[in-house]
Amino acid sequence: MIERFALGAQIAFQPLSLLMMLLGVAWGILGGAMPGISGSIAMALLLPLTFGMDPAVALMMLAGVYIGAMYGGSITAILISTPGTPGAAATVIDGYELHKKGQSGKALGVSLITGTIGGIASVFILVAMAVPLSRVALAFGPPEYFALGVFGLALISSFVGRDLVKGAISGVLGLILATAGTDPFSGTPRFTFGTIDLLGGVALVAGMIGLFAVSEIFTRIAEGANWEQVRGKYRTDLPTLLELWKLRVATFIGIVMGTIEGLLPGGGGAIAAFISYNEARRWSKTPEEFGHGALEGVAAPETANNVVTGTAMIPLLTFGIPGSNSAAIMLAAMMLHGIQPGPALFERTPQIVYGLFVGMLVANVMMLVLGYLALRPSIALVNVRPPLLYAGILGLVLVGAYSINNSMFEVWVVLATGLVGFVMRRYGFNILAMVLGLVLGFMVEVNLRRSLLIALGNPWVFFTRPISAALLALAILTLLWPIVRQLREDRRARAVSAASAPS
């Protein structure tokens, strides 16, 4: 165990790794600060640049972006009441009130310090949970992995977004997209429409950039989104130890809620932040200050969204199931470098896993320093007008897509998936479910066929093995739950209307 951390530290403290992480964290803070660029979009935009890197360095850099973006999002949340990332939406409530009282610097300082505390705590939680869980995952065979993939897709389809039918359609569409190309099992080409371009499958990276980033830019352009400029000069005002001690309950709540939400697929930073905010108010000695500029109201959500950066890696590293947009991009980066998450990753390439663990600790410290220094550049970037910002992002997307294979095919994929994502966002479909289908398609299909091969074609193999049976049962329950809830709501609505109707 200790040798493995030493090995990880060796990788993480190489000058190149440190430099890339520093760039990643800086890019994350700047991107996170800009409304319209969430952590996952900032990561997706950087993905083509990580091709040539050592896989461990690429993952550390992307984790750095994720960590930095969580703080960056709070800058605009506090200064112009516009969350830079969804994870900072809860920070607006009290952060902006503090800004109106002239305490912007203090709010930023609390966000930075509690975010760092949350981020560092989450790495310890990550190590404490991922390492034992990876041993559990050793007991998984093809039927279990098939069942786990189905369960993950069912969870995302039914809990993210409100519409189960549209969520399921999104997930299945992703799986369908993943089937195009060379059949992973027999090597037979399928759904290629006779072109060579599609033999390698729908380029995963290009598809993710399109679905996550381009669709967001398209939506903003179409809806004419705009935001305020930041006026005046600000500096980060770090809290004193005494002030920090008063925030201990809120910070602790943020750590607990961030851990729980990070583990659940579809949770992500935004939900964790809102739940922590509510719980912090409930447990506060001065709940009446919430909504009127309470520092606790900044500390709780900002701790929670940084905790998610670590805990979201747990299901990803141990089972290969990403629970959030950012984790899905980490998975894509792993697949690009031919790394399969799961127990084998911990055993065969400990330098990648433990490098990531140590790297995330380092990245959190970098966030503390850079967050303090990068406030002015972040504000300058926020004040860039939307047309210029969108032009810059589109330029980066197009060149990035081209650079994946030195071909225009990926550029077309990015534009097409961007348009599909735009339509999906508009009409209530579920982009995360589609991306998850796209990244898990291979795993689900291969393990389905492998299981049947081992079981000599007997489909009961999925139900006679306890873990896979339990996972499939959970998947079915997850899909049935929204239907049951709907029926109950309908019945209640009918009962109410019957009671109020004149007899």
Added chain:
Amino acid sequence: MRRADLITGLALLAFTALYAQQSFLIRRGFASDRLGPAAFPRLLALTLGVLAVLLVVRALAGRSDPSRPPAIRGGPFAAVLGLLVAYALLMPRVGFLLATPILLGGVIYALGLRAWLTLVGTALGITAVLYIVFARALHVLLPMGVLR
């Protein structure tokens, strides 16, 4: 969203039909694989078909989500899309260094910015940064087109 659900449902059904039809063009894989390369896609086609029918039936029964998506500014969006498609078609021939500033300037103009100095400066500046990062630092072979 009733009409939108109806249209997307029907479009998905058409897509399902095309996908299912394509699955019959796949050649069979090796014999020991019981399912073969077409079985999983057909299972997906069946699932998508059922879900699409559900979406259509729900829309016809008037049980769709009644909320409407936000209004859009069609003009600028269509202009940006047009520019992007033109770029994807022409960039390999025209070359990166010439096509990119034109695209970016066009996007900025289409989105309503009229400060010419900023427009030209940003379009050229972004192109220069992208060129330095991708062509110089990462050695991506960007099409040079007419400038070759």
